[in-house]
Amino acid sequence: MFTSYFNETHDEARRNIRRFVERHIQPNINEWEEASTFPREIFNLAGDAGILGIGYPEEFGGNSEGDYFMSLVATEELLRAGSGGFFSSLMSHGIALPPIAKWASPEMKERIVPPVLRGEKIIALAVTEPGGGSDVANLKTRAVDCGDHYKVSGSKTYITSGIRADYYTVAVRTGGDGYGGISMLLMEKGMPGFTTGQPLKKMGWWCSDT
Ligand SMILES: Cc1cc2nc3c(=O)[nH]c(=O)nc-3n(C[C@H](O)[C@H](O)[C@H](O)COP(=O)(O)OP(=O)(O)OC[C@H]3O[C@@H](n4cnc5c(N)ncnc54)[C@H](O)[C@@H]3O)c2cc1C
Known part of the structure; x- marks a missing residue:
């Protein structure tokens, strides 16, 4: 039935x-x-x-x-x-x-x-990097614990809502090689050193901010 x-x-x-x-x-x-x-x-x-x-x-x-x-x-x-x-x-x-x-x-x-x-703020997930997507365990963006803040070095690409987001949940490497060394950090637009690139032109999904 x-x-x-x-x-x-x-x-x-x-x-x-x-x-x-x-x-x-x-x-x-x-x-x-x-x-x-x-x-x-x-x-x-x-x-x-x-x-x-x-x-x-x-x-x-x-x-x-x-x-x-x-x-x-x-x-x-x-x-x-x-x-x-x-x-x-x-x-x-x-x-x-x-x-x-x-x-x-x-x-x-x-x-x-x-x-x-409430729709007042937009948040994006930033995992993929110019050097690789599927192979998440090998991501290169590095975050170093400086006591009261992290210093993050790296770049991300193909991020949905990547240009206009206010917040970014970012996969970074805080530890050693492989998936065990990965952490998630919240980054916010306007943080020192944080920049966004140009929107990507895509074959489809045109109205999506990538
Ligand atoms: C419109 C759009 C929106 C996206 N939004 C987001 C987002 O919001 N956040 C985010 O983090 N990412 C986002 N992505 C990225 C998406 O998750 C990646 O494109 C995806 O993980 C694939 O990675 P890649 O493009 O680097 O391809 P690659 O990983 O380089 O793969 C290329 C090809 O190789 C194949 N391949 C890869 N590894 C293997 C293997 N071990 N064995 C056999 N075949 C393999 C794949 O199947 C694929 O056909 C978005 C992508 C697009 C296109």
């Missing part, structure tokens, strides 16, 4: 997200793809609609923590806009925020997670 994992709450969320897409995304998506961007305001609207908070704890402004079927509903409905690039860019916190929400200090969680879920 067929079992549905979607209940009335999922169905209501589906209707709301579908309306959000029909109203704010679908009428504009072709224009945004041509323009290679979409307005930052969309993050605020998605935050207000509760879309960015799906899967995160209520104490940080999230909802439906651990409900993977709610995430599935959001993914299906957002992709109705017809643009994988839009989805990946709007939801870049989906790969960048979990390490902060799970493992950061209480102060850092409190400072970073709520504004991202």
Whole structure:
């Protein structure tokens, strides 16, 4: 017998997200793809609609923590806009925020997670480097512990939301060779020595900031 994992709450969320897409995304998506961007305001609207908070704890402004079927509903409905690039860019916190929400200090969680879920701040995950992507265990960016701060040397590429993010969850090498020597650091735009490059021109996903 067929079992549905979607209940009335999922169905209501589906209707709301579908309306959000029909109203704010679908009428504009072709224009945004041509323009290679979409307005930052969309993050605020998605935050207000509760879309960015799906899967995160209520104490940080999230909802439906651990409900993977709610995430599935959001993914299906957002992709109705017809643009994988839009989805990946709007939801870049989906790969960048979990390490902060799970493992950061209480102060850092409190400072970073709520504004991202409200859509006021954008966060990106920076793992890939010009010298390699798949081979994460061999990444080269080095972070040296200087007591009250880290000194980070290296560069990243292909980062979704990489140009306009406010926060970056960055994979760095703090230890020896291999995956055991890798740590994650939160970096913020405006830190001394931090620069962003030019947006990459891609074969697809044009409106995604890479
Ligand atoms: C649009 C876009 C958005 C992205 N967003 C992000 C992001 O937000 N954050 C981030 O950190 N990265 C991001 N990436 C990077 C992405 O994760 C990497 O492109 C991916 O990990 C592959 O790395 P690479 O491009 O260096 O290819 P490589 O690792 O050089 O691989 C090239 C080819 O070799 C093959 N290959 C590699 N290793 C082996 C092996 N051991 N055996 C056999 N075959 C192998 C691969 O399958 C591939 O076909 C993004 C990439 C794109 C294109």
